[in-house]
Amino acid sequence: MNRADTPQESAPLTDMLRQMLAVLQAERQALAGLDLEAIACATNQKRALCTSLEGAALVAVDEECRGMVDAARRLNEANRQVRNLIAANVAARLDALTGNAPLYRAHRAPGVAQLR
Incomplete structure (x- = not known):
């Protein structure tokens, strides 16, 4: 058994x-409740944990840690998608209020026929 594979060595990584x-999970709840303060708090906590995880990257990763990393990846992706949906919804509502066209609407090139 490699010294880095001992439970004492991977315990801090598992805790992080x-x-x-x-x-x-707290960020997901904050997004669902549109709680800006909780979203900002989760962002700061994620940033701090990412900094800590950078230092732990040299530790051998066991199966339990791999499972947690995969779960964290999925949760982070789901949260990112929710953030994007909220942002798109806000943009659509602002456009509806002002009567302006969306900023990122693709424009038809001159001479290109429009499909109907």
Whole structure:
């Protein structure tokens, strides 16, 4: 058994990954409730945990840690998609209020026929 594979060595990594999962779940709840303060808090906690995880990257990752990393990846992706949907919804509502066209609407090139 490699020295880096001992449970004492991977315990801090496991703890940090558990904290990251908890923060990602809290972020999801904050997004669902549109709680700006909680979203900002989760962002700061994620940033701090990412900094800590950078230092732990040299530790051998066991199966439990791999599972937590995969779960964190999925949660983070789901949260990113929710953030994007909220942003798109806000943009659509602002456009409807002002009567302006969306900023990122693709424009037809001159001489290109429009499909109907």
